[in-house]
Amino acid sequence: MDSLKELSKSRSFDGNVIRYSHESKELGCEMKFHIYVPPAALTQQKKVPVLWFLAGITSTDENFIIKSGAIRYASKEGLLLVCPDTSPRGCKIAGEDDSWDFGTGAGFYLDATQEPWSKNYRMYSYVSKELFQLVNSAFANWVQTDNHGMMGHSMGGCGALNLTFKNPGQYKSLSVFAPICDPSNGKLGAKCFKGYLGDNQDLWNQYNPSHLAKSYQGEKLDILIDQGTADEFLNTDLFPETLTKVQNPNLSFTLRYHEGYPHNYFFISTFVEDHFNHHSSKLNKFC
Numbered sequence: 364m365d366s367l368k369e370l371s372k373s374r375s376f377d378g379n380v381i382r383y384s385h386e387s388k389e390l391g392c393e394m395k396f397h398i399y400v401p402p403a404a405l406t407q408q409k410k411v412p413v414l415w416f417l418a419g420i421t422s423t424d425e426n427f428i429i430k431s432g433a434i435r436y437a438s439k440e441g442l443l444l445v446c447p448d449t450s451p452r453g454c455k456i457a458g459e460d461d462s463w464d465f466g467t468g469a470g471f472y473l474d475a476t477q478e479p480w481s482k483n484y485r486m487y488s489y490v491s492k493e494l495f496q497l498v499n500s501a502f503a504n505w506v507q508t509d510n511h512g513m514m515g516h517s518m519g520g521c522g523a524l525n526l527t528f529k530n531p532g533q534y535k536s537l538s539v540f541a542p543i544c545d546p547s548n549g550k551l552g553a554k555c556f557k558g559y560l561g562d563n564q565d566l567w568n569q570y571n572p573s574h575l576a577k578s579y580q581g582e583k584l585d586i587l588i589d590q591g592t593a594d595e596f597l598n599t600d601l602f603p604e605t606l607t608k609v610q611n612p613n614l615s616f617t618l619r620y621h622e623g624y625p626h627n628y629f630f631i632s633t634f635v636e637d638h639f640n641h642h643s644s645k646l647n648k649f650c
């Protein structure tokens with residue numbers, strides 16, 4: 364936490380968008396992340412719930428905060444938004460920048476076991492442990508430390524589902540946009556899993572939401588899933604119904620298909636308000 368540096372700060376919807384850097388022990392490099400502090404936390408001196416957004420492949424900590432239109436709703440609902448990056452950066456690993464769907468920008472929110480990735484590619488532990496603790500301690504004056512929710516898109520949707528299922532109680536609300544639901548059987552997921560985790564299918568299952576959903580035993584979660592029918596990744600990578608057909612009394616799924624919508628942020632920005640309402644109805648109950 365000593366290394367936490369404020370890089371920029373801008374007023375928006377009566378709150379502050381702030382970008383930070385810090386030295387990550389888990390990842391062994393400097394990382395950047397964004398937060399949005401809503402006016403409720405600044406002016407009413409009231410601690411607010413935290414809502415995380417995990418972004419998709421090729422994104423950084425900037426995509427969602429800039430392109431989704433979410434700040435208006437974070438401000439209105441009084442939620443402190445946290446947007447982490449999608450992979451370690453600048454670790455100088457051979458092959459890290461060779462393709463758009465592996466290495467930089469494609470960390471898949473897992474802890475790699477294979478060389479040369481296992482030292483740095485630890486996004487699961489980074490987001491769910493290191494950054495989680497940093498947010499709760501560095502922003503203790505603003506946040507309700509035991510009241511977090513989780514959102515994500517695509518690869519980040521996969522990460523959001525996995526982090527929530529693997530850490531019952533840590534994230535109390537969950538929603539996803541066009542998530543990768545069965546990564547072991549999709550092009551993007553299988554490429555990354557093979558590279559980061561090798562061939563061990565038991566290990567693949569530990570980062571597969573459709574597998575983890577079967578044994579989730581935490582508090583009941585109502586999961587909102589939005590999916591465009593014109594999404595270019597739908598038939599090769601996402602497979603939402605592999606997840607929603609899982610029968611687990613502790614999980615319920617609301618899967619909404621939207622005719623003609625693609626995978627991108629024009630789709631996300633159309634439905635982002637519904638996601639903030641979904642999280643607020645759960646997280647603001649505890650206030």
Ligand SMILES: N[C@@H](CCC(=O)N[C@@H](CSC=O)C(=O)NCC(=O)O)C(=O)O
Nearest residue numbers: 419420421422426516517518519627628
């Ligand atoms: N044409 C894109 C291909 C990559 C892409 O679509 N990335 C998605 C996530 S895909 C799975 O995780 C994304 O969120 N991109 C960022 C954005 O701002 O749209 C490309 O080359 O970027």
